[in-house]
Amino acid sequence: MNSRLQYVELNDGRFIPGLGFGTYKPPEVPNSKTTEATKIAIEAGYRHIDCAYAYQVEEEVGLAVRSKIADGTVKREDIFCTSKLWCTFHRPELVQSSLERSLKKFHFDYVDLYLIHYPFSMKVNENGKTIYDHVDLCAVWEAMEKCKDAGLAKSIGVSNFNRRQLEMILNKPGLKYKPVCNQVECHVYHNQRKLLDFCKSKNIVLVAYGALGTQRDKQWVDQSSPVLLDDPVLGALAKKHKRSPALIALRYQLQRGVVVLAQSLKENEIKENIQVERRAVGMWVLYMFFLSYITKHLLSLHSFINILAIVD
Numbered sequence: 001m002n003s004r005l006q007y008v009e010l011n012d013g014r015f016i017p018g019l020g021f022g023t024y025k026p027p028e029v030p031n032s033k034t035t036e037a038t039k040i041a042i043e044a045g046y047r048h049i050d051c052a053y054a055y056q057v058e059e060e061v062g063l064a065v066r067s068k069i070a071d072g073t074v075k076r077e078d079i080f081c082t083s084k085l086w087c088t089f090h091r092p093e094l095v096q097s098s099l100e101r102s103l104k105k106f107h108f109d110y111v112d113l114y115l116i117h118y119p120f121s122m123k124v125n126e127n128g129k130t131i132y133d134h135v136d137l138c139a140v141w142e143a144m145e146k147c148k149d150a151g152l153a154k155s156i157g158v159s160n161f162n163r164r165q166l167e168m169i170l171n172k173p174g175l176k177y178k179p180v181c182n183q184v185e186c187h188v189y190h191n192q193r194k195l196l197d198f199c200k201s202k203n204i205v206l207v208a209y210g211a212l213g214t215q216r217d218k219q220w221v222d223q224s225s226p227v228l229l230d231d232p233v234l235g236a237l238a239k240k241h242k243r244s245p246a247l248i249a250l251r252y253q254l255q256r257g258v259v260v261l262a263q264s265l266k267e268n269e270i271k272e273n274i275q276v277e278r279r280a281v282g283m284w285v286l287y288m289f290f291l292s293y294i295t296k297h298l299l300s301l302h303s304f305i306n307i308l309a310i311v312d
């Protein structure tokens with residue numbers, strides 16, 4: 001475990017790093033960019049990587065992790081890697097083989113976290129068309145529990161579940177493991193306050209995606225909607241705390257007990273976003289300066305106050 005990172009305890013006793021590196025990208029962007037970006041992220045200090053079968057980059061993420069293991073930067077146990085069960089594999093007999101296929105792509109023996117990606121099921125019909133399917137979510141969950149028992153997923157959870165769907169799992173007769181988390185869209189324009197309170201009351205960690213306002217894919221996002229990182233309140237807070245709006249948006253989640261994902265393929269943004277973890281280092285720097293002030297009287301009150309201003 002990296003002591004510089006914030007970790008959040010899961011209800012199964014394991015720990016998840018508070019900041020995760022998102023690996024969804026539009027299909028037109030070459031997959032090799034994911035390998036490059038994931039390597040940069042690991043070098044920069046990220047230890048939590050969020051992936052999914054549906055992103056079609058499990059091979060590239062696995063390649064990046066293995067290359068950082070090979071050069072001695074990390075060990076496999078330092079990395080917290082998530083994947084997700086796609087909706088066409090909800091039928092209980094397909095769940096474990098779907099995870100095994102993902103593991104083969106990663107070249108991993110296990111994932112740290114396996115999630116049900118969405119609370120609805122799909123299947124491919126006789127004409128090759130993908131249509132909705134009816135699969136009992138509780139049966140999907142039982143198949144997920146078997147993946148944990150088989151050691152293929154260290155922890156299991158859900159994504160995009162509302163309160164009612166979570167309750168369905170929590171109230172399932174014979175429940176063996178509670179979901180450790182619910183990964184949902186969550187940002188300053190949609191802060192999921194009620195769902196967060198519910199999750200906290202059940203000791204389920206809320207993991208936020210879209211925290212930076214999403215990639216604004218034309219397919220899903222109305223291009224005339226406000227750009228989150230241009231928000232004037234975020235801008236004012238960023239100015240006050242001498243941070244970027246992105247760091248304020250990420251810090252907001254960590255400070256309310258939410259694990260947060262941040263995606264970027266740009267080196268400067270990847271390196272900037274990990275600075276959200278800077279608080280521990282900032283406090284250490286503050287203590288050192290304080291000590292120096294007391295013992296040597298070298299630090300003027302004015303510069304001490306300036307340091308206070310940059311530490312959260």
Ligand SMILES: NC(=O)c1ccc[n+]([C@@H]2O[C@H](COP(=O)([O-])OP(=O)(O)OC[C@H]3O[C@@H](n4cnc5c(N)ncnc54)[C@H](OP(=O)(O)O)[C@@H]3O)[C@@H](O)[C@H]2O)c1
Pocket residue numbers: 021022023024025050051117159160183184208209210211212213214215229244246247261262263264265266268269270272273
């Ligand atoms: N469970 C689910 O159903 C689900 C759904 C969606 C996402 N996710 C996960 O959550 C991850 C994150 O969500 P997301 O991909 O929607 O996007 P996001 O993290 O909200 O935003 C990503 C965009 O913000 C911009 N950005 C990043 N760092 C920045 C910085 N420091 N300054 C300015 N702009 C910055 C980048 O755009 P530019 O590159 O253009 O600058 C980037 O494309 C995904 O990658 C995926 O792993 C899960």
